[in-house]
Amino acid sequence: QVQLQESGPGLVKPSETLSLTCAVSGFSISSAYYWGWIRQPPGKGLEWIGSFYHGGNTYYNPSLKSRVTMSVDTSNNQFSLRLSSVTAADTAVYYCARVDGFHFDYWGQGTLVTVSS
Amino acid sequence: NFMLTQPHSVSESPGKTVTISCTRSSGSIASNFVQWFQQRPGSAPATVLYEDKQRPSGVPDRFSGSIDISSNSASLTISGLKTEDEADYYCQSYDSSNGNVMFGGGTKLTVL
Numbered sequence: 119q120v121q122l123q124e125s126g127p128g129l130v131k132p133s134e135t136l137s138l139t140c141a142v143s144g145f146s147i148s149s150a151y152y153w154g155w156i157r158q159p160p161g162k163g164l165e166w167i168g169s170f171y172h173g174g175n176t177y178y179n180p181s182l183k184s185r186v187t188m189s190v191d192t193s194n195n196q197f198s199l200r201l202s203s204v205t206a207a208d209t210a211v212y213y214c215a216r217v218d219g220f221h222f223d224y225w226g227q228g229t230l231v232t233v234s235s
Numbered sequence: 236n237f238m239l240t241q242p243h244s245v246s247e248s249p250g251k252t253v254t255i256s257c258t259r260s261s262g263s264i265a266s267n268f269v270q271w272f273q274q275r276p277g278s279a280p281a282t283v284l285y286e287d288k289q290r291p292s293g294v295p296d297r298f299s300g301s302i303d304i305s306s307n308s309a310s311l312t313i314s315g316l317k318t319e320d321e322a323d324y325y326c327q328s329y330d331s332s333n334g335n336v337m338f339g340g341g342t343k344l345t346v347l
Contacts, residue, residue: 154336164272164280164325166336177334180236213279220329220336221270221286225279 120145122214122226130208130233136201140214140226147195148172152217155188155199157210158228165210167199169217204233237261239326239339246345251316255342257326258308265302269309270327273320274341280325284311313344321346 126138140153147153154169170176170188178186187200201208211230215222238260247253257269269287272280282291287309288300302309309328313320326339 156338163341164327164338166338169334169336175334177336180335219286220268220327220331221282222272222280222327223282223285223291225281228279 120216120224122216122224124212124214124226124229126212126229126231128230128232130204130231131235132205132233133203136199136204136208136231136233138199138212138214138229138231139196140198141194141196142216143195145216147190147197148192153190153197154215154217154222156213156215156222156225157208158213159207159210167201167212170197206233209233236330236333236335236337237328239328239337241324241326241339241342243340244343244345246347247316249316249318249346252312252314253316253344255311255313255324255326255344256306256308257310257339258306259328262330263304264307264309264328265304267328267331269300269302271298271300271309271311272325272327274323274325276322283324316346318346320344 121143123141152169155167168178185202190197211228213228214226216224240258271284273283274280283298284300299312325341329336
């Protein structure tokens with residue numbers, strides 16, 4: 119059973135960097151799948167942030183590309199998201215997911231990050 | 236990149252059939268697979284269809300998908316509506332030339 123769990127600060131100050139981790143269980147992050155991040159502002163729709171393949175390609179949403187970094191920690195079977203220079207517009211529930219082809223087949227439960235001073 | 240446009244909301248009665256459309260703004264809808272997600276309040280999205288019309292294990296066959304090249308759109312059809320189907324539904328596709336992923340704006344389905 120593939121399970122994903124997001125973790126990180128629930129409150130980030132404007133202009134600072136948002137950092138989240140996604141712990142994966144039941145499946146090796148080094149296997150032949152992409153992994154990704156998606157966010158959802160309160161009351162709004164889903165927005166793709168980016169996807170990466172361990173040891174391979176990384177794709178970022180062009181609207182966020184200048185501020186996003188994704189990395190992987192194979193020893194702990196987890197991957198991370200960093201989003202710099204955040205503003206209130208970055209307030210959202212952030213989800214991590216496994217990507218099969220271009221299909222997000224397993225999702226974490228999501229974690230709310232609020233940007234506020 | 237292209238956009239995916241969905242109706243903001245649809246409503247139908249229990250037992251009836253409803254169809255939610257997802258129109259691609261440029262490029263052919265047939266070029267890249269479309270996925271559909273169901274999201275209930277407070278929960279993460281869950282796949283109801285992938286690769287245009289494939290159902291994951293556990294999704295009832297009341298859920299079906301299709302694409303229409305003439306309207307450049309994908310559709311999710313739910314038959315025999317149940318109150319438990321009330322949720323937000325999102326379509327999703329991608330641009331294989333650059334790896335970008337797009338979501339539709341979501342459709343709120345009300346079963347009343």
